Amino acid sequence: MKEIVVVGSGLAGSMVAHFLQETCHVTVICKGGKANSNSMLAQGGIAVALREDDTFQSHLKNTLEAGSFYNDRKNTALLVKTGPKVIKELISQGLTFDQDETGHLAYGLEGAHDIPRILHAKGDQTGQVVTEFSQSRLDKVDWIEHAQVIDLLVNELGQCTGVTYLDQRNQLQQINGDKIILATGGVGGLFPLSSNDLTVTGVGIALAKRNQVEVKDLEFVQFHPTLLTKNGKCYGLVSEAVRGAGAVLVDETGRLIMKDRHVRQDLAPRDVISRILSQELEQGHDIYLDISKVENFEKKFPQITANLFKQGIPFQTTNKIPVRPGAHFIMGGILTDSYGQTSMPNLYAVGEVACTGVHGANRLASNSLLECLVFATRVSEHILQASQSVSIAKNERLVKKQPEKFHLPNKELLQDRAWQAIGIERKRTDLIDFLHWLSGYHYTYIPTDLTKQEAELADLCCVAEEIARAALARPISIGAHFIKGE
Numbered sequence: 001m002k003e004i005v006v007v008g009s010g011l012a013g014s015m016v017a018h019f020l021q022e023t024c025h026v027t028v029i030c031k032g033g034k035a036n037s038n039s040m041l042a043q044g045g046i047a048v049a050l051r052e053d054d055t056f057q058s059h060l061k062n063t064l065e066a067g068s069f070y071n072d073r074k075n076t077a078l079l080v081k082t083g084p085k086v087i088k089e090l091i092s093q094g095l096t097f098d099q100d101e102t103g104h105l106a107y108g109l110e111g112a113h114d115i116p117r118i119l120h121a122k123g124d125q126t127g128q129v130v131t132e133f134s135q136s137r138l139d140k141v142d143w144i145e146h147a148q149v150i151d152l153l154v155n156e157l158g159q160c161t162g163v164t165y166l167d168q169r170n171q172l173q174q175i176n177g178d179k180i181i182l183a184t185g186g187v188g189g190l191f192p193l194s195s196n197d198l199t200v201t202g203v204g205i206a207l208a209k210r211n212q213v214e215v216k217d218l219e220f221v222q223f224h225p226t227l228l229t230k231n232g233k234c235y236g237l238v239s240e241a242v243r244g245a246g247a248v249l250v251d252e253t254g255r256l257i258m259k260d261r262h263v264r265q266d267l268a269p270r271d272v273i274s275r276i277l278s279q280e281l282e283q284g285h286d287i288y289l290d291i292s293k294v295e296n297f298e299k300k301f302p303q304i305t306a307n308l309f310k311q312g313i314p315f316q317t318t319n320k321i322p323v324r325p326g327a328h329f330i331m332g333g334i335l336t337d338s339y340g341q342t343s344m345p346n347l348y349a350v351g352e353v354a355c356t357g358v359h360g361a362n363r364l365a366s367n368s369l370l371e372c373l374v375f376a377t378r379v380s381e382h383i384l385q386a387s388q389s390v391s392i393a394k395n396e397r398l399v400k401k402q403p404e405k406f407h408l409p410n411k412e413l414l415q416d417r418a419w420q421a422i423g424i425e426r427k428r429t430d431l432i433d434f435l436h437w438l439s440g441y442h443y444t445y446i447p448t449d450l451t452k453q454e455a456e457l458a459d460l461c462c463v464a465e466e467i468a469r470a471a472l473a474r475p476i477s478i479g480a481h482f483i484k485g486e
Contacts, residue, residue: 001025004383005163005177007149007204010037011127012351012372013183014134019380021140027175029144029165031184032199034135038185038352039372041197042127043239043303044110045118046373047366048083051107054117056080063367066112066269067331067360068479075338079358079367082374087119090373095133097121109244110365111267116244118366124239124301127369144175148452149203152180152211152347160347163207166452179383181340181348182207186330187221187463189456191423192415193326195224195237201456202463204353208334209462210445214343216355217332218463219470219481222363223424224328225249225273226289226321228307234326235311238289238304240365242321243267245300246293249277250320251285271362271480274325278424281324292319325424329368331359331480332470340379350379361479405442406450408457414464422467425484431472438465 002024006013009030017026030036049059059080064071091097097119100106107116121129146168153162153174162176184204188196208215226238226249243249243266249257261276262268277287291297298305308315315321334342334349336356342349351372358371421434443458450458477483 002179002383003027003177004179004181005029005175006181006183007163008037008183008185008351008353009034009135010039010183010185010351010372011131011134011369012039012376013181014131014138015373015376016181016183016350016380017141018134018137019377020383021138023384025142026140027142027144027177028138029147029149029163029175030199031146031148031203032197033145034143036197036199037131038188038196038200039127039131039369041195041237042369043124043237043301044241044366045108045120045126046087046130046369047110047113047118047364048087048370049080049117050084050087050105050119051115051117054115056084058114059083059117062113063358063364064360066362066364068362069360070478071360072357075356076358076360078338079371079374082377083370086373086377090130090133095121095130098123108241109267110240111243111273112264112269112364118241118244120241122302123299124241124303130369147173148455149184149207150446150448150450150455152207152344154211154344157345159345164448166455170451172448179346179348179386181350181379182334182353183349183351184353186333186352187467188327190415190418190460190464190467191327192412192419193227193229193234193324195227195234195326195328201459203456203459204349205333205466206459206462208342208349209466211344213347214335215333215466216335217357217361217470218330218467219474220331220359220361220479221327221422221467222270222329222331222480223274223325225270225277225325226323227326228311228313229322229324230311230313236307237328238321238323239301240270242289242291242294242301242304245297246295247289247291248293249273249323250288250290251280252288254290257287269362270328270365271482274424275482277325287323288320289323290320291315329363331355331361331363338375338378339382340375341382348379348383350375361481406447407442408454408461409441411457411460414457414460418464422464422471425482426471427484428472428475431468435465435468435472438468
């Protein structure tokens with residue numbers, strides 16, 4: 001029986017574990033608890049061409065447009081063509097989505113989509129519903145929670161054979177496997193404002209870089225236009241579906257910010273709106289979502305409503321929600337083929353941490369959960385068909401040479417500098433200065449006697465450096481990567 005190690009508890013990792021648990025021994029390692037993932041926080045829904053008047057060609061067109069046509073065409077076509085089949089199969093297994101008054105699937109509209117094709121579950125709780133559905137079926141899987149993976153185990157043949165991690169007591173442990181799947185999510189923790197779960201800090205990409213696993217397109221970081229903000233701090237996401245339902249972006253005077261700024265106005269691609277809002281903030285304006293035209297707001301968006309009440313936002317009297325852009329998703333990541341294989345034998349990546357090329361330079365709204373489902377299926381199929389890999393003995397520990405130096409910056413300072421250098425708008429001089437500043441620290445190879453906090457900060461530094469280098473290597477603006485003239 002193959003030994004499988006899945007790093008990450010979100011939708012991508014949970015689905016892979018589900019598909020493999022009948023024929024393999026699967027262990028899922030997660031940094032927090034089972035509920036700590038970006039998948040659990042996903043509000044918007046799942047984009048899929050299921051309506052009678054929709055086609056995968058239309059979905060493909062919108063995905064390519066949003067991605068600035070930088071997408072991998074083959075994998076993108078695979079995503080939108082396979083998506084309907086995967087969703088229908090899940091529905092047949094008991095997963096339920098919201099329905100309209102006629103009892104048919106209800107479809108929402110979001111930015112850069114030509115027609116409503118977004119499936120929702122419990123309004124704005126789609127990610128949580130789908131992920132919990134997936135996790136509820138993991139009855140033959142071992143869980144290791146609150147464990148921070150700090151490195152890959154690699155044998156003399158260059159094959160990945162396991163991971164080392166810090167357990168709940170901060171003790172170094174290792175686990176071996178025939179196949180290792182990274183499903184660790186994105187890099188939101190690198191920035192001071194982010195929609196991501198607090199456990200999402202770029203560990204998968206850092207693991208790849210420390211072990212010479214190929215990465216790609218790290219300069220493409222998507223900043224979501226509408227994060228709920230109060231006193232300069234972020235308190236979660238306000239889904240794009242709210243604008244799809246009729247909300248508009250306004251300043252403190254009620255001026256329509258997106259009027260005459262883009263043909264799609266408030267449903268323009270995320271990178272476009274985020275840059276415009278960033279400029280408005282620089283000019284001293286406050287930004288709000290005016291929800292006065294959204295019918296049954298509290299019923300349609302129960303999760304957002306609960307958060308607004310929790311944060312004391314008087315939206316019921318003002319019809320306004322204070323927002324600003326923040327880090328949301330990374331289109332690049334660990335380079336994989338269409339089956340999730342990385343450049344290291346026996347190491348796979350799936351979900352946001354993987355770069356399949358389906359999102360191009362800027363992800364289309366609600367394609368992320370679809371990517372998790374489609375490529376988790378393909379990763380699982382490939383592993384089931386693959387021959388047994390060369391394993392190392394269970395008592396063998398491969399220890400890398402310890403670094404002569406280990407020196408880290410303050411986390412808040414790193415986040416602030418990252419926001420300035422590799423945020424929504426970038427300058428070449430800022431990128432060079434940022435890399436020079438990072439060079440004063442030592443974090444590439446980490447010692448085995450560090451704490452979880454130190455491991456996390458080292459990962460963030462590693463990811464920050466790679467994003468900055470990728471941004472510096474691309475002098476032309478495209479999609480979410482925007483270079484300001486100097």
